[in-house]
Amino acid sequence: MKALLVYPRYPETFWSFRHALKFLNKKATHPPLGLLTVASLLPSDWEIKLIDLNVKPLKTEMIEWADVILISAMSVQRDSAEEIITLSKKFNKKIIAGGPLFTAFWQDFVNKIDHLVLNEAEITLPLFFQDFEKGNLKRIYQTKEFVDMSKSPSPAYSLIDLSDYTSVCIQYSRGCPFNCEFCDVTSLFGHKVRTKTKDQILKELENLYKLGWRGSVFFVDDNFIGSKRKLKEEILPSLIEWQKTHNYPFYFYTQVSINLADDKELIDLMVKAGFNSVFIGIETPYQASLTEANKVQNMNRDLVKDIRKIQKSGLEVMGGFIVGFDSDPTNIFDLTIKFIKESRIVIAMVGLLNAPPGTRLYKRLEKEGRIRPVFKGNNTDFSTNIIPKMNYHTLIQGYKKIIEELYETKNYYKRIKTFLEDFHPRFKFKLDKNYFKIHYGYIFGLPKIFFKFGFIEKNRMKFWEILSYTLIKKPRAFLILLAHIVNGYHFRKIFDQAFKD
Numbered sequence: 001m002k003a004l005l006v007y008p009r010y011p012e013t014f015w016s017f018r019h020a021l022k023f024l025n026k027k028a029t030h031p032p033l034g035l036l037t038v039a040s041l042l043p044s045d046w047e048i049k050l051i052d053l054n055v056k057p058l059k060t061e062m063i064e065w066a067d068v069i070l071i072s073a074m075s076v077q078r079d080s081a082e083e084i085i086t087l088s089k090k091f092n093k094k095i096i097a098g099g100p101l102f103t104a105f106w107q108d109f110v111n112k113i114d115h116l117v118l119n120e121a122e123i124t125l126p127l128f129f130q131d132f133e134k135g136n137l138k139r140i141y142q143t144k145e146f147v148d149m150s151k152s153p154s155p156a157y158s159l160i161d162l163s164d165y166t167s168v169c170i171q172y173s174r175g176c177p178f179n180c181e182f183c184d185v186t187s188l189f190g191h192k193v194r195t196k197t198k199d200q201i202l203k204e205l206e207n208l209y210k211l212g213w214r215g216s217v218f219f220v221d222d223n224f225i226g227s228k229r230k231l232k233e234e235i236l237p238s239l240i241e242w243q244k245t246h247n248y249p250f251y252f253y254t255q256v257s258i259n260l261a262d263d264k265e266l267i268d269l270m271v272k273a274g275f276n277s278v279f280i281g282i283e284t285p286y287q288a289s290l291t292e293a294n295k296v297q298n299m300n301r302d303l304v305k306d307i308r309k310i311q312k313s314g315l316e317v318m319g320g321f322i323v324g325f326d327s328d329p330t331n332i333f334d335l336t337i338k339f340i341k342e343s344r345i346v347i348a349m350v351g352l353l354n355a356p357p358g359t360r361l362y363k364r365l366e367k368e369g370r371i372r373p374v375f376k377g378n379n380t381d382f383s384t385n386i387i388p389k390m391n392y393h394t395l396i397q398g399y400k401k402i403i404e405e406l407y408e409t410k411n412y413y414k415r416i417k418t419f420l421e422d423f424h425p426r427f428k429f430k431l432d433k434n435y436f437k438i439h440y441g442y443i444f445g446l447p448k449i450f451f452k453f454g455f456i457e458k459n460r461m462k463f464w465e466i467l468s469y470t471l472i473k474k475p476r477a478f479l480i481l482l483a484h485i486v487n488g489y490h491f492r493k494i495f496d497q498a499f500k501d
Contacts, residue, residue, distance in 0.1 A: 001304030003040060004066035005159075007032035007078030007164035008073045010054040012494045014349045014379045016054075017095045017166075019490035020483075021314065025441025026166045028054040030218060033169040034072045034099055034121075036155035039455035050159040053080060063091050065378070072099035075356070085112055090117070098124070100188060104357045116140045120174075120189075123149040149174060149194040154204050157211055163438045167216035167253075170204050171233065172196055176223045178257065179360075180281075182295045182322070185222045189360035193226035196240045205242060209249060221253035224278075225266065226257075230268055239273040248428040250436075253277040257297045261306035267313045268388050271338045276427045277316040280307070284334055285339040294360075306381045307343040314426035319345040323399055324353035333398035337405050344419040346412075346484050350402050351379040352395070355386050381498050403495050409459040412488045413466045416481065420469070426474045446482075453485055 005317075010016045017029050039048055051058055063069065069088045073081040078101055082166055088095050089112075095116045103118040110116065113455055115137060117124045124141040131137045152171075161169060172188040173196070208217070225231060243250065252275045260267060260278065270278075282303060285294055307317050328337075335406050340348045354375060355362040365371050370387040388395055405411060434445070453463040463485070469482045 001043070001045075002067045003042060003049075003067060003070055004062055004083050005035045005048065005050040005070045005072075006058060007035050007050070007052045007054070008077035008084060011378065012380065012497060013076060014019065014351075014491065014494065016494075017490050019493040020486040021166070023445045023452070023486045023489075024166060025445050026460060027056075028052060029163040029166050030169050030174070031157075031160050031162075031165050032072065033171060033220060035070070036050070036157060036159060037171075038072065038121050038125065039156040040097070040153035041121060043077075043129065048159065050156075050158075051364055052164075053084075055152055055161075055164045058084065058090070059088075061285065062086060063093060063109070066093060067257060068094045068096060071095065071102075073097075073101040074099065075101050075104065075375060076379075077101065078084065078105075078108065078376070085109075089485045091109070096128070100184075106142075106421065109291055110139065112283055114139075116142075119144075120143045120147045122152050122302070133354055146175070146190050146194060149196045150200065152196060152428045154200070154207060156295065157207055157213075161341050162211060162213050162403050163209075163441075167218050168208055168213055169218050169220050170201070170208075172201055172224065173221045173226055175226065177225070177226050178297055180283075181292070181364070182219055182355065182359055182363045183355060184356035184359050185206040187247050187356075189222070193223075194220040195227055195230060195235075197312070198234050201235065202238060202242055204284050205239075205250070206459075209246060212438055214432065215251070215429075215439060216325055217250045217252050219252060222255055224256050225260055228263065228266060233267060236266075236273045241261070243274050243428070248274060248430045249432070251273055251276050251429045255279045255281075258282070258301070258303065258306055259297050261309050264313070265309060267315065271426050273312045274427050274429065276425065277318060278310070279318040279320065280310075280341075281320040282307075282343075282345075283320065283322045284325060284328070285335050286328060287334070288323075288327040288485060291428065292325050292327045293322075302410070303422065304339065304343045309410065311344065314424060316419075316423065317343070317345055318347040319343070320351070321348060321350040322353050323350065323402070324384060324386070324390065325390045329396065330390070330391060330398075333401050340406060341415065341418075344415065346416055346419050347487065348380060348406055350399070350406070352384045352399060353386060353388070354384050363385075380494050380500070382411065400499060403499075407488060407491045407495060409457070409488070409492070410462055413462045417469060420474050420477055423439075423474075425480065449482055449486060453489075468469070479485070 071084055077388050094114045096117055097113045098117040098121055102109055102116055106116050117128050123143045123145055128141050173193050175193045176185045256278045258280050355365050372385045375385040376383045377412050382396055454460050469476055
């Protein structure tokens with residue numbers, strides 16, 4: 001069998017970084033880890049090719065080559081997934097689909113897809129192949145069980161050209177011990193934190209190293225610190241030793257909960273292992289809205305103090321924020337802006353509250369008759385599938401105010417400077433010839449960055465001011481500064497477009 005694995009294209013979103021990628025001569029931020037894992041679950045005698053539409057287009061000759069098309073997607077990729085399905089059907093190809101989009105909305109696709117292999121593929125894909133061997137395939141394969149992560153295979157990284165990406169992905173755990181009302185992580189992966197073994201993680205890192213990868217590695221866990229004891233006693237010490245042995249070829253970032261601030265030992269181990277940044281779901285500075293969302297880990301604590309503590313330890317904090325909770329007061333927009341400035345968070349993703357299917361929020365609002373039919377999963381437009389209690393016009397105008405205040409060039413540069421004032425990069429990372437071999441485009445990107453922001457942009461003097469400050473006071477943060485500058489440009493571009501639309 002010839003299997004073509006297709007990853008749909010992302011629209012313009014906060015995390016696509018499409019406008020920033022132009023300066024870095026890269027095509028996408030991350031490879032499709034889910035499909036790379038699925039590839040390792042396919043029969044060894046199958047011929048496999050993978051196409052990431054964020055990197056290159058899907059050509060008809062590739063579809064003609066394949067016996068079967070496999071698609072995995074998230075909700076935000078729905079439009080592109082629909083196009084792939086339509087095109088594949090024109091060539092009468094069998095389609096197998098899975099991943100969060102199809103798991104959440106399988107009813108919408110049951111008459112379009114030949115076989116829906118849902119939930120965790122490590123369980124449902126073997127069930128599919130059992131029936132495949134018997135010649136008795138079903139339309140839908142589902143499970144309520146959760147896989148033992150020690151049985152999850154290493155992703156088939158060799159199927160992609162690593163040089164297309166700014167960062168590669170690895171997964172240590174699934175599941176989250178918390179139960180935030182709006183979050184679909186627990187409905188997809190459960191509350192129990194399931195982890196891979198130390199040997200699995202080291203094997204995947206070794207695979208990436210041998211393939212020539214150097215630089216950024218994203219641990220995609222929804223909450224990397226969900227199982228602290230194992231991290232501190234086994235995983236992080238092993239990462240520290242592996243990095244030391246290999247002369248620090250990688251630096252890591254991941255997603256964590258705010259209670260990381262309570263554990264100095266854990267922070268120190270993460271920094272020593274090579275972590276340089278973490279994404280934390282702050283959601284809101286307003287206590288009543290945190291209570292409404294059941295964001296218990298964020299309640300009754302000084303969130304600004306906790307964030308500053310993590311940053312001063314050598315981990316940059318990226319933050320996620322939501323407006324549109326029922327409990328939000330009309331000044332929530334000013335409160336959010338004030339909080340982000342005080343916490344010195346540079347990358348602040350602010351979005352409207354949505355209710356993903358399967359969440360407790362969705363079920364509650366459905367009973368109240370407050371669910372709209374379309375869920376896009378986008379974090380940069382004005383779409384929401386809920387009917388908010390706040391006046392919709394007030395909500396949208398307030399949302400616009402936050403974005404304009406945060407990403408206006410002068411304000412953004414000022415926030416970078418205040419962040420850098422007491423941030424000291426402590427992770428070890430060694431450049432070698434493999435780094436430049438796989439990221440040679442970064443070198444050619446430097447003149448683009450200096451020309452664009454130093455000579456073309458109207459706030460070019462602010463660029464030279466922040467650049468001079470960094471080179472004199474924080475030379476180790478030079479690359480961090482350039483990353484923030486091009487990221488800020490991306491944010492302004494996508495929000496400008498969203499506001500026009």
